[in-house]
Amino acid sequence: MNNSIEKGKTAAITSYILIIGVFIAMSMNSENKNSFASFHIRQALGLSITFISLGLIISNFDSPMISISMWVFLSVLWTYGIFSAINGETKPIPLLGNYFQKWFSNIS
Template identity: 35%
Template structure:
């Protein structure tokens, strides 16, 4: 796989991220792929945190259900922006939260 393919697949499910990570470490290393692996991992962590926070309290109040739905849709839109950036081979942070992930996740080394 080339760096573009690794970057695109990293945004597609947890299994896609793991496959991209393994291919990256087995010879597909590039700073471009590393950048998108970090962005997609951060987005996955963000989504997991949303689930942990909102899923237990959704039955309590319909307002939380609506807020969770809105945040989930925004997360999917941000995911699409990440995929588009990878397709266009741009090293651009995903909207809203991408800058938080640029210098994090040091286990993804180049």
């Protein structure tokens, strides 16, 4: 199991680098599927889509308070996710992580 985590760690960490990192990690993981990397790719993809969706919705409000709240919320989740990948853990991101695993289950 540890060997599997070490092999997938680079792709897992890469997936958290904005949306482009998700696509790079997906291509890194396409040849030899790694369950650890796949887990984090699903988490990072979900975070990226959440970021874009919330950004589009919140951009309609001209409130710095709402914008700052979104940035803090997503930054905390992103930090949780990337540190989970660095530490070799497969802990879902709080609140949304289990949904991301379900919704993007076809990504392996």
